[in-house]
Amino acid sequence: AQKITQTQPGMFVQEKEAVTLDCTYDTSDPSYGLFWYKQPSSGEMIFLIYQGSYDQQNATEGRYSLNFQKARKSANLVISASQLGDSAMYFCALMDTGRRALTFGSGTRLQVQP
Amino acid sequence: GAGVSQSPSNKVTEKGKDVELRCDPISGHTALYWYRQRLGQGLEFLIYFQGNSAPDKSGLPSDRFSAERTGESVSTLTIQRTQQEDSAVYLCASSRGDYNSPLHFGNGTRLTVT
8 A cells, every 4th residue: 555654744944945845655566656746825736846766866846856765765855945935835645556546645834934 | 728627616515415526627638536635634535537437436435425527528526415524625636647647736626514
């Protein structure tokens, strides 16, 4: 069975600093994908970044990067140069070939302080 | 269309009434998903369609919940005899259907059962 764990219910970061949001996962399927989504207070779900289980390099998308440690089953999101607009809930999610639906973690609420 | 469209955006209903929620996915996306998000909580998987068939209905909380998809396009989620615990935001998403394809979410339907 799939499982996603986000152990940080809330995080604070100063504007312009970097922050790491933790995510660990569990799946027995060798083929899987890891996704991060942002949910601002408006409620929309915004796709940020994807990492495939066979990808050799860590994924990057602008200020977002994914620290993928396959042996530890962790896929932490790193946001560089935080901005006030980064304040939101962040969800880590997993999809494997056995279950073609995203399983979400419980989320981390990030607050960026000026 | 440009994105996933859901209607209505808000629905207030009396306990015991039936409600129908609609989702219009991104054109060409073969996979369609329904999730539920209670206030302050994470996303709870309900059901997933590949084409018009539903290989995974494991998340439907009770037999009061049903969903269908026609023409590999529009989907409706029906909740019969609504209860107060059904109050939540119901999110629809679509994707290309591969395990490495991100889900694109609609803005959700906020259901309030009084």
